Amino acid sequence: MTVYVALFSGINVGGNRIVKMAELRAFFGDQGFGDVATYIQSGNVVFTAAGEGDAAALCKRIEAAFEARWGFGSRIMVRDAAWFENTVAKNPYPEVAGDPTRLHAYVLEREPTAAEIGPVAERCTGAERFEVIGDVLYLHAPDGLGKSKFAEVLPRVLKVPATARNWRTVLALVEMAKGA
Template identity: 30%
Template structure:
């Protein structure tokens, strides 16, 4: 089965540095095949015959032993990633006028109700839920009015990992 591992918070702001070449080697040493990385923020594509839960357990245990720190990790099947990407309206892009991001949700907060708990000013941000993620689009002129920046200090922020729309579409194949 094809999987995508999403690591939360590596190589961001100079903290928790992990070389993608080393991470790729780690995955290969676990017996995963067709391993590739995408950009430097912790996106790994690979194949395995194991189920999702076994894959995640194996990755998290080995990661912590190898790098001496814990990193929250999501493992999604290619099918799950495609479903999330397909939920993004085609005209939602990153361009000079708009910004689109996807927050992949850890299981403990994966619910449509999450939208009501987030600090966004909904009149400025179009936010949508799909199983496993929330997707938002904002006109760049409204970024400061939207309270989007408050997400970083919100209690739910630690239970999600965010990618831009281009990365999300790439990872979905």
């Protein structure tokens, strides 16, 4: 069995597109996945699947079944547990990892090109700093994500679909995956 984490975008935000975590856990069980657990209300699901599956194929399968079940789509990123451990190990800002609400990992649908990163770097003019390593954009927002003007424009400028999680969530998902 391989341990995976599915990260949903845009559910349970501002009272819209509500999906109860108990229902989401049951949904994953109905899809044949095992050891299903969720973390907070923003759509983080740890689960196991038989064999060495393809995360991209799992993602498409889950997205289609989710839309059929709830009647709306959600971009979902699926990564295996090793990917999360690697993300933590490669954190370019270990000095701020102790303040997990100021450090964020944007899980990118794919690794961006240098041409796609260029405009992002031009927009990062405040106190924030970022680094892209593979398909992860690490963002240190010293004043918090809610006050970051850079984080506000990041999705429009980068042009690579992503979903962000604060470092506390990343670490919690790693621990949950280890326990699955």
